[in-house]
Amino acid sequence: MSYLDWIVLALTLTFIVGYGIYRSRENSNIESYLLANQSLPWYHITLSLMATQASAITFLSAPGQAYTDGMRFVQFYFGLPLAMVVLCITFVPKFHNLKVFTAYEFLEGRFDLRTRGLTAGLFLLQRGLSTGLSIYAPSIILSAILGWDILWTNIISGGLVMLYTVTGGARAVSHTHLQQMGIVTLGMVFAGVMVVKLLPSDVSFTDALHVAGKMGKTNLIDFSFDLSNRYNVWSGLIGGFFLQLSYFGTDQSQVGRYLTGSSIGQSRLGLAMNGLLKIPMQFLILLVGVLVFAFYQFTTPPLFFNQVQADKVKSTPYAAEYQALEERHARIQAGKRAHVMALTKALDQNDELVINEQREHLGKVEKEVQAVRQEARQVLSKSGGQDVNDVNYIFLRFVIDYLPAGLVGLLIAVILLASMGSVAAAYNSLASTSIVDVYKRMVRTDGSPAHYVKASRWATFGWGIFCIFVAQYASRLGSMIEAVNVLGSLFYGVILGIFLVAFYFKKIGSRAVFWGAVIGEFFVVVSYWQELTAFLWLNLIGCVLVIGFAGIIEWIWPQPSPKVPLT
Amino acid sequence: MNSPQEPPDTDGLPPFVRTWPQLYGLVVGTLVVLIALFYAFMTHFE
Numbered sequence: 001m002s003y004l005d006w007i008v009l010a011l012t013l014t015f016i017v018g019y020g021i022y023r024s025r026e027n028s029n030i031e032s033y034l035l036a037n038q039s040l041p042w043y044h045i046t047l048s049l050m051a052t053q054a055s056a057i058t059f060l061s062a063p064g065q066a067y068t069d070g071m072r073f074v075q076f077y078f079g080l081p082l083a084m085v086v087l088c089i090t091f092v093p094k095f096h097n098l099k100v101f102t103a104y105e106f107l108e109g110r111f112d113l114r115t116r117g118l119t120a121g122l123f124l125l126q127r128g129l130s131t132g133l134s135i136y137a138p139s140i141i142l143s144a145i146l147g148w149d150i151l152w153t154n155i156i157s158g159g160l161v162m163l164y165t166v167t168g169g170a171r172a173v174s175h176t177h178l179q180q181m182g183i184v185t186l187g188m189v190f191a192g193v194m195v196v197k198l199l200p201s202d203v204s205f206t207d208a209l210h211v212a213g214k215m216g217k218t219n220l221i222d223f224s225f226d227l228s229n230r231y232n233v234w235s236g237l238i239g240g241f242f243l244q245l246s247y248f249g250t251d252q253s254q255v256g257r258y259l260t261g262s263s264i265g266q267s268r269l270g271l272a273m274n275g276l277l278k279i280p281m282q283f284l285i286l287l288v289g290v291l292v293f294a295f296y297q298f299t300t301p302p303l304f305f306n307q308v309q310a311d312k313v314k315s316t317p318y319a320a321e322y323q324a325l326e327e328r329h330a331r332i333q334a335g336k337r338a339h340v341m342a343l344t345k346a347l348d349q350n351d352e353l354v355i356n357e358q359r360e361h362l363g364k365v366e367k368e369v370q371a372v373r374q375e376a377r378q379v380l381s382k383s384g385g386q387d388v389n390d391v392n393y394i395f396l397r398f399v400i401d402y403l404p405a406g407l408v409g410l411l412i413a414v415i416l417l418a419s420m421g422s423v424a425a426a427y428n429s430l431a432s433t434s435i436v437d438v439y440k441r442m443v444r445t446d447g448s449p450a451h452y453v454k455a456s457r458w459a460t461f462g463w464g465i466f467c468i469f470v471a472q473y474a475s476r477l478g479s480m481i482e483a484v485n486v487l488g489s490l491f492y493g494v495i496l497g498i499f500l501v502a503f504y505f506k507k508i509g510s511r512a513v514f515w516g517a518v519i520g521e522f523f524v525v526v527s528y529w530q531e532l533t534a535f536l537w538l539n540l541i542g543c544v545l546v547i548g549f550a551g552i553i554e555w556i557w558p559q560p561s562p563k564v565p566l567t
Numbered sequence: 568m569n570s571p572q573e574p575p576d577t578d579g580l581p582p583f584v585r586t587w588p589q590l591y592g593l594v595v596g597t598l599v600v601l602i603a604l605f606y607a608f609m610t611h612f613e
Contacts, residue, residue: 042579074605081598085591213612220605233602265579268587275594279601 001146001400005409012183012413013160016176016420020164023175029449030440033169033456034101034432036260044174045270048257048425049248050278051177051184056138056157056419057392058285059188064305064394066289067296070219072231074286076536077279079241083248084275087258088268090503091249096264101436102429103255103499110502111510113441118517119498120437123252124430126491128463131426132470133487137392138419139471142412144308145396151472158468161420165427166460170260173424180417187414188288194403195291200298203344208294210347211340214359215297215366217290220283230534239536242543246492250499252429253422292398297340300333303376305390305397310380318383325379329372336365423467431459490528493542494521500543501550508550509559516550 001009031037040048065073091103100106104123108116139153164172196205203211212218222232229235248254248271261267303326304310313322339361346354377388399411435456440447447455494517501513524542527533533541576587584590 078598078602081594085594088587088591209612213609216613218609218612220609221602263578265576267579269579269581269590272590272594276597279598283605 001408001412002405004405005412008406008409009413009416012410013156013416016179016183016417017160017163019179020168020172020176020424023172024164024168030101030435030452030456032171033453034256034428034436036169036171036174038260039262040174040260040266041262042266042269042273044178045258045261045267046273046277047181048174048177048260049254049270049274050281051181051418051421052253052257052425053247053278053422054184054281054418055134055422056415057134058282059184059415059418060138060141060392060395062282062285063289063292064391066217066286067293067394068391070217071283071286071290072219072222074220074279074283075222075231075233075236076240077244077282078233078236079238080244080278081275082237082241083244084271086245087249087271091255091499092258092267092271093264094503095255095259096261096267100259102252102433103250104252104433104437107498107502108441111513115498115510115514115517116437117442118514119250119495120433122491122495122521123250124433126487127251127253127426127430128466129470130487131423131430131463131467134419134422134426135467135471138415141392141396142415144306145393145400146412147308154468154471157416157419158423158464158471161424161427162461162464165424166457166464169456169460170256170428173428174257174260176424177421180421183410184414184418184421187410188285190407191399191403191411192284192288192291194407195288195295195398198295198402203298205291207344207347208291211297211343212290212294214343214355215293215362217293227533227537230536235534235536239534239538239540242496242539243489243492243536246496246539246543247488250492250495251488252433253425254429256429256432257425289395292395295398295402298337300330302397303329303373304380305393307393307397309388309390313380313383316383318379322376322379322383325372325376329369329376332365332368332372336362336369339365426467427460427463430463431456434459434463486528489536489538489542490524491521491542493539493544494524494546496539497543497546497550501547505547505551508554511559512550512554512557513546515553516546516548519549520545 062073095103095106098106098109102120104116104120107119135154135158139150139157142148143150143153164176196208199205199208209218222229223234224232225234226232227235258267258270261270302310310322313319339358343355343358343362346358380388396411396415399408403411435452439455439459440452444451444455497520498513498517501508501516520542523545524538527541528538577585580587580590584593
C-alpha cells in the first residue's frame with residue numbers, strides 16, 4: 001500500500017472511532033447504555049440494521065461469489081422483505097409495549113425462566129462464535145494480502161470497536177453505523193465505477209454485462225424447486241423468510257437495533273425501509289463482482305487469487321508443477337480473449353449466429369479454466385497449503401492490483417468499517433443478553449443503575465476479548481459468508497419456533513416448548529451432520545419441529561395452568 | 568353505548584402512504600417487482 005492509502009485508512013478509522021467515543025457520553029443508566037433511551041428515528045434504525053447485517057464478509061465474499069458462481073446468491077435475501085412485514089405487525093408492538101431490553105425477556109413472561117435461559121444461551125453461543133468468524137473473515141484476508149500479522153488484523157477488526165462500544169453502548173453503535181454505511185456505500189460505488197473505467201476503451205458497461213451474462217454470471221433467478229439447491233427463488237422466499245424472521249426477530253444484535261426506536265412507528269418504518277433497500281444493495285455488491293469477472297475476461301487473472309499461498313508453493317518441490325499450470329492457464333486465457341473480443345463485436349453488430357457460436361466456445365474455455373484452477377488447488381493442497389479456496393480473495397486482489405492509490409486505502413477501510421459495524425452491534429447484544437437475561441435476573445437482582453452500566457461495560461469488554469480469541473483460532477471455512485449463515489441456520493429456526501409458539505400458540509405451556517426446543521435442536525444438528533438438506537431449509541425445519549414437538553408434548557402431557565401471556 | 572374510537576395508528580408513517588398495511592403492501596409489491604426486473608435482467612444479458 002502507498003503512503004496515501006495508509007493516510008486514507010488511518011484517517012477513516014480514526015474518524016469513526018473518535019466519533020464513536022464522542023457519542024459515548026451520558027450513559028447513566030442501563031436504558032441509556034443498552035437502548036439509547038429509546039430515542040432514535042427510523043433512518044438510524046434502517047442504517048443500523050443494514051450495517052449490523054452487512055459485515056466485512058458481505059463485501060469480501062459476495063463479489064467473489066458473483067465472480068465464481070454468478071449472481072444467484074441474491075435470491076438468499078428474497079424472504080427478507082416478507083420477514084420485515086411480519087416483524088412490523090407482530091414482534092415490534094409486543095417488544096415495545098412490554099418495554100423489554102432483550103427479546104428473551106419476553107419469553108419469561110410467556111413461559112418461564114428456564115425457556116428464557118435456554119433461548120438466551122443458544123443466542124450467546126451462536127452469536128459469540130459467529131462474531132469471532134466476523135472478525136476472522138477480514139483479518140485472514142487482509143493479513144494474507146497485505147502481509148500483516150493476523151493477531152494485529154484481529155485486534156484492529158475486533159479491538160478498535162471496543163473503544164467506543166464499551167464506553168458508548170447502543171447510542172455510539174447506532175451513530176457510528178450511520179457514518180460507516182455512508183463511507184461503505186461511497187467506497188463500493190467508487191469501486192464499481194473504477195471497474196468499468198478499467199475495461200478496454202471499446203467495451204462498454206453493457207458489453208461487460210453481456211459478456212458476463214453469456215458466461216452464466218447473471219443467473220439472478222432460478223424458479224426450479226430443488227431442496228438440494230442452495231439458492232433458488234423458493235429456498236430464498238421460504239427458507240430465507242424463516243432465516244431472516246429468526247435473525248431480525250430473535251437475534252438480539254438486530255432486536256437491540258430496533259428497540260432503540262423512539263416509538264413503535266419509528267421502529268416499524270426502520271424495518272420496512274430495510275425491507276425495501278436490502279435486496280437492491282446486495283444486487284449492487286454482486287454486480288461489482290460480475291464486473292470484476294468481466295474485467296478479467298480482457299485481462300489475464302491470476303491462476304489463484306491468494307497470492308501468499310501461490311508464492312509459498314513456489315518454494316516447495318511442487319514449484320515446477322504449479323508453474324506449468326500457470327503457463328497453461330495463461331495460454332487458455334490468451335486464447336479466450338480472442339473469443340471474448342469476437343463476442344463483443346458480434347454483440348455490437350447484433351449477430352445472433354456469431355454470439356451463440358462464441359458463447360459455446362467460451363463455455364468450453366471456461367470449463368478448461370475451472371479444470372486448471374482445480375488442479376492448482378490440488379497442487380496447493382499437496383504442498384501443504386491450508387487455504388485452497390480463493391473466493392474471498394478475488395475482490396481484494398483486484399483492488400490491490402488495479403485500483404489507484406488512495407482508493408485502495410478507502411476500500412480496505414470499507415472492509416474494516418463493515419466488520420466494525422456488525423461486530424459493534426454483536427458486542428452490544430452479547431452484553432445486553434448477558435446482563436439483562438443472566439446477571440441482572442439470576443446473579444445480582446438488587447444492583448443500582450450505575451452498577452448495571454458498569455457491569456454492561458465489563459460484559460462488552462469480556463465478549464470482545466472472547467470474540468477476538470475465537471477469531472484468532474478460527475479455521476479455514478471456504479466461503480465465510482456461507483459459514484456464518486450455516487452457523488446461524490443451526491440455531492435460528494429453533495429460536496424462532498420458540499417465539500412463534502409464544503405469539504401464536506397460546507395453549508402450549510413452558511414445559512412443552514422447552515422440550516420441543518431441545519428435541520428440535522437435536523434433529524437440526526443431525527440433519528446438518530447427515531447433509532439431509534441445503535442449510536437454508538434448516539431454519540424452516542427447526543421452526544416447524546419446535547412447534548410440532550411442543551404441540552405433541554402438550555397434547556400428551558398437558559400442563560395444568562400455562563402462564564397467561566403478558567399481552 | 569358507543570365506545571370512543573381509537574385514533575388511527577399513523578405515527579411514523581411516511582407521507583406517500585396512509586396506513587401501515589399500505590406500507591407493507593408497498594414492501595411486498597417492491598419484492599415482486601424486483602424479482603420480475605431481475606428475471607428480465609437475466610434473460611436480457613444471458
